[in-house]
Amino acid sequence: MMKMYQRILLITTIASFISINLFGEEFVGDKLKQSKDVKASTAGCTGASAYQFLDINNVRCRINTGGDMWWNLDTGGGGGIPQYFIPANTTKTSLFAASLWIGGLDINDQLKLAAMRFRQVGNDYWTGPLTIDGTAAVDAEVCAEYDKFFIITRAEVDEFLGWWYSKNRSEEYPGYSIPKSIMEWPAHGDPSRFQSYYLAPFYDMDGNGEYDPNQGDYPYYDIPNELCHSPIQTMEGVNGIVKGSILADQVIKGDKTFWWVFNDKGNIHTESSGQAIGLEIRAQAFGFATNDEINNMTFYSYEIINRSTFSLTQTYFAPWTDADLGYAWDDYVGCDVLRGMGYAYNGKAVDGTGQVEAYGDQPPAVGIDFFQGPYLDPDGYDNPSFLADGVLGPSFNGDCSIVNFDSTVIVMTYGKPGEEKTGNFMVSSAAINGVNFGNGIVDDERFGMRRFVYHNNDQSVQGDPRIAPEYYNFLRGIWKDNTKMVYGGNAHPSNPGAVGPECDFMFPGDSDPCNWGTRGAPPNGGYNQNNLYWTEVTANNSPSDRRFVQSAGPFTLEPGAVNYITFGVPWARAISGGPNASVELLRVVDDKCQALFDNCFKVLDGPDAPDLTIQELDRELLIYISNKKTSNNFREGYAERDITIKTGDSLYRFEGYQIFQLKDASVSVESIHD
Numbered sequence: 001m002m003k004m005y006q007r008i009l010l011i012t013t014i015a016s017f018i019s020i021n022l023f024g025e026e027f028v029g030d031k032l033k034q035s036k037d038v039k040a041s042t043a044g045c046t047g048a049s050a051y052q053f054l055d056i057n058n059v060r061c062r063i064n065t066g067g068d069m070w071w072n073l074d075t076g077g078g079g080g081i082p083q084y085f086i087p088a089n090t091t092k093t094s095l096f097a098a099s100l101w102i103g104g105l106d107i108n109d110q111l112k113l114a115a116m117r118f119r120q121v122g123n124d125y126w127t128g129p130l131t132i133d134g135t136a137a138v139d140a141e142v143c144a145e146y147d148k149f150f151i152i153t154r155a156e157v158d159e160f161l162g163w164w165y166s167k168n169r170s171e172e173y174p175g176y177s178i179p180k181s182i183m184e185w186p187a188h189g190d191p192s193r194f195q196s197y198y199l200a201p202f203y204d205m206d207g208n209g210e211y212d213p214n215q216g217d218y219p220y221y222d223i224p225n226e227l228c229h230s231p232i233q234t235m236e237g238v239n240g241i242v243k244g245s246i247l248a249d250q251v252i253k254g255d256k257t258f259w260w261v262f263n264d265k266g267n268i269h270t271e272s273s274g275q276a277i278g279l280e281i282r283a284q285a286f287g288f289a290t291n292d293e294i295n296n297m298t299f300y301s302y303e304i305i306n307r308s309t310f311s312l313t314q315t316y317f318a319p320w321t322d323a324d325l326g327y328a329w330d331d332y333v334g335c336d337v338l339r340g341m342g343y344a345y346n347g348k349a350v351d352g353t354g355q356v357e358a359y360g361d362q363p364p365a366v367g368i369d370f371f372q373g374p375y376l377d378p379d380g381y382d383n384p385s386f387l388a389d390g391v392l393g394p395s396f397n398g399d400c401s402i403v404n405f406d407s408t409v410i411v412m413t414y415g416k417p418g419e420e421k422t423g424n425f426m427v428s429s430a431a432i433n434g435v436n437f438g439n440g441i442v443d444d445e446r447f448g449m450r451r452f453v454y455h456n457n458d459q460s461v462q463g464d465p466r467i468a469p470e471y472y473n474f475l476r477g478i479w480k481d482n483t484k485m486v487y488g489g490n491a492h493p494s495n496p497g498a499v500g501p502e503c504d505f506m507f508p509g510d511s512d513p514c515n516w517g518t519r520g521a522p523p524n525g526g527y528n529q530n531n532l533y534w535t536e537v538t539a540n541n542s543p544s545d546r547r548f549v550q551s552a553g554p555f556t557l558e559p560g561a562v563n564y565i566t567f568g569v570p571w572a573r574a575i576s577g578g579p580n581a582s583v584e585l586l587r588v589v590d591d592k593c594q595a596l597f598d599n600c601f602k603v604l605d606g607p608d609a610p611d612l613t614i615q616e617l618d619r620e621l622l623i624y625i626s627n628k629k630t631s632n633n634f635r636e637g638y639a640e641r642d643i644t645i646k647t648g649d650s651l652y653r654f655e656g657y658q659i660f661q662l663k664d665a666s667v668s669v670e671s672i673h674d
Contacts (some may be wrong), residue, residue: 045126045143045266047119052149053083056256056287057295059571060088061095063285065147067125067262068099068116071322080118082324082357086296086364086571091356094344094366094571096324099125100302101549102264102279103472104312104557112312113274113468114264115320122270125262129280131194132241136265136278136307142193143266149258150200152181152219161223162630164216172628178213185219186259187211198235200259200282201250209235219259220251227251228600231441237562242305244375245562250303253601254286263307274468277557278308288603293589294596296571304374304563316475316553317374318451319567323546325366326359327352328457330543332536334507334583335452335550336367337517340433341570341590342452342550343367346579347536347543364573365582369590371597372435373447373552374563381409381426383445385438390414393438394425400514403429414438432516446564447552451477452505453485457545462492464547475551477504487523489539497539499525509533537580568593604640607633607654625657 048066055061062083063069070084084095103113114124128146130136156179163173187202188211189195205216222228227248237245252259264279282303288294304317323344325331332347345365352358376383384394386402394412396402406429413422431437433448453474456463461481465471470480477485479492489497491506501524505517510533515522527534536543550567557563570593574581596603608631613624627633632640638654660672 043126043138043143043266044140045128045138046140047123048125048127048143048147048262050127050147050149052151052258054256054258054285054287054298055088056153056254057289057297058086058088059287059296059298059569060085061298063149063258065127065149065260065262066116066119066123067281068097068119069285070095071097071118073119082328092326092359093357094323094325094364095569096322096328098319098321098368100281100304100565101318101320101471101475101551102277102304102316103274103468103475104277104315104554106310106312111274111468111472112277113272113471114269114277114279115272115274115465115468115471117271117320117322117464119271123267124269124271124274125264125281126266127260127262128266129189129195129199129261130263130265130278130307132196132307133194134309135194136280136309137194138263138265140266142195146261149260150181150184150186152185152252152257152259154221154255154257156181157218157221157223160213160218162628165630182213182218185211185213186261187217196236196241198239198241199261201234201247201252204235221253222248222251222600222602225600225602228602229439231444234562241560242562243558243560245303246564248600249301249564249566250282252286253284253301254299255288257284257286259284269468272465272468272471274471277312278306278310280305280307286601290603293570293572293592294603296589297568297593299568299601300566302565304565306557306559306561309559311559312557314554315374315557316451316472316551317563317565318475318549318551319368319370319565320549321368321547323366323368323548324357325351326357326363327355328545331546332507332541332543332579333454333546333548334509334535335449335505335511335548336587336590337449337452337505337508337512338433339511339587339590339594340370340448340550341367341587342370342449342548343583343586344546344548345583345586347541349578359573362574362576363579363582364571365579365586367570367586367590368548368550369568369570369593369597370433370449370550370552371566371568371594373449373565374555374557375443375561376428376430376434376445376447377556378443379426379428380442381424382440382442383428383431383437384412384425386431388438390438391416392440394423395438396431400520402427402431403514403516403520405429429516432514447555449550450504450553451475451551452508452548453477453551454491454506454546454548457547462490474549475553477551487518487527488525488534490541499523499527507535507539509535566597568597604642604652605632606640607638610657623659 050065072081082093082096099116101115126143128142166172186200189199201220202211203220211217232247234245234250236242261282284301287298325344330348333344335342346363351363382393388395394414405427415421435446436444461479484502485491486498486500487503488499489495503517570590572585572589574585610625615622
């Protein structure tokens with residue numbers, strides 16, 4: 001909620017609702033080689049170097065333009081430092097690095113793959129859009145031109161719209177000029193370079209297809225949330241340039257947003273040694289400033305376009321994470337299958353031994369919630385949901401038989417009472433944590449997390465990948481020695497605690513009641529029953545420096561296809577109960593994270609701050625409170641629904657104002673009730 005200060009008076013609206021030099025981990029294995037040491041070929045692009053800090057809330061994290069984030073890659077010398085600070089004003093860090101891994105097979109069964117870790121031996125991603133003429137090309141000039149972020153805030157767009165619709169601009173917006181962030185928004189590519197004309201999303205006020213803020217156009221925040229769950233295509237989709245685009249996924253999100261574009265064709269893939277695919281990736285990093293758990297979260301959305309002319313089969317997409325939770329070498333990891341979340345927590349009661357990045361006693365837990373991944377291959381059906389209400393389409397209502405019926409056609413009934421419909425439907429168990437199942441729309445289903453695989457900071461068969469086949473194996477849940485993950489222990493068949501059978505998810509705890517990760521077969525060793533669950537704790541593993549992959553697939557990546565990967569980073573720290581208590585709290589917090597995604601990232605705004613006019617009289621002040629027509633509280637009529645409240649009255653309504661007289665301007669909002 002916005003707040004306004006007027007000298008020693010504070011007015012609040014009420015609604016009825018409640019760069020620091022750190023010592024990070026040392027890389028084991030190859031020493032870091034800067035991209036300048038790699039001989040340029042193909043497009044001749046050099047490694048991206050720009051970065052900014054996302055700092056809209058209680059998180060302060062570094063984002064790099066080259067497809068990786070959360071770490072300072074400038075230190076060199078085989079090292080680096082984590083820069084995902086939370087709380088934002090401390091030296092405590094919860095994550096070290098992250099990037100996208102994408103791989104699949106061409107028509108000749110040749111692997112094509114793009115992936116990043118720490119740029120230890122080079123790069124797989126470079127900045128800039130690709131051409132749309134079939135060559136999926138880029139040149140060094142374009143790479144250099146786009147080695148930057150385009151940063152926008154929701155407040156800037158709100159003010160722009162208020163100014164645009166104002167009938168009395170000189171009084172209501174004296175001296176206003178359209179900010180640089182709006183004027184220089186990268187709405188268009190360069191057709192003379194064979195780039196797509198449509199690049200960053202914008203609202204086209206006059207409908208002429210050209211971005212011009214002087215005609216009311218602006219970076220496209222879906223402010224009224226009217227696109228949510230709508231199949232409306234992007235401008236590229238409407239013009240036949242791409243397939244599968246969704247405007248609701250493309251639009252800008254957050255209170256503060258970084259937008260940038262990168263590709264995998266700028267040079268040879270020296271990080272993974274993989275063959276290039278021809279991907280143009282339009283990325284967003286964003287956050288919200290709130291007074292609840294969302295204030296401790298950041299979010300990431302990727303629009304991934306296959307600009308090549310070939311198809312890839314057996315394709316997997318994944319966010320990869322190096323989750324150094326404070327001190328790097330005492331971590332455990334796990335996953336929540338139903339929530340589609342991977343997470344890290346401390347393997348010891350106390351994090352670290354006093355390092356500046358360590359959390360000490362009662363450490364937090366941090367998660368990566370994989371909201372949505374790529375489209376499933378089309379099958380001509382609206383595949384039934386796992387947990388939905390069964391009104392728009394068929395639902396299993398949480399019945400685990402969905403696993404046994406996977407890939408079969410069965411008869412199901414759906415609809416409101418008295419309006420039921422019956423038909424044949426193809427079952428996909430990916431509905432357990434995927435999206436768009438049973439929604440009445442055919443072939444718009446998307447994967448959630450289909451594999452959860454950890455690896456260690458070493459060169460063992462469960463250590464860091466070095467070449468493309470090893471990256472691809474991790475995407476599929478296969479170790480570097482080509483053995484499949486098995487249930488129990490550390491998931492390698494040679495481990496004494498590995499009891500089997502083969503599995504898709506490591507350390508799921510109690511989050512896989514349907515045994516989806518073992519194809520419906522109960523795990524051996526009595527696991528997943530009688531309160532015995534597979535975690536790093538029950539496996540008696542030694543805490544260490546963990547990294548993990550959350551992959552989605554397999555699917556077919558067609559030429560011109562658009563896919564979206566969206567994930568959020570929830571964080572929680574319990575006040576007692578040890579590391580496991582923080583994990584349990586993280587699950588609760590993640591439900592709010594998931595609800596925000598389900599509502600297309602529309603947060604409760606709260607009533608807008610009113611306009612104040614103060615008349616000074618003899619030993620008294622007269623305060624006049626008003627709200628513009630553009631305010632969501634015009635005529636004190638604010639009302640907003642909270643989708644996290646499932647029953648009863650979920651509508652918040654404006655109730656009134658509170659006026660505080662403060663001692664002086666140094667009194668903070670937190671202490672106004674003292």
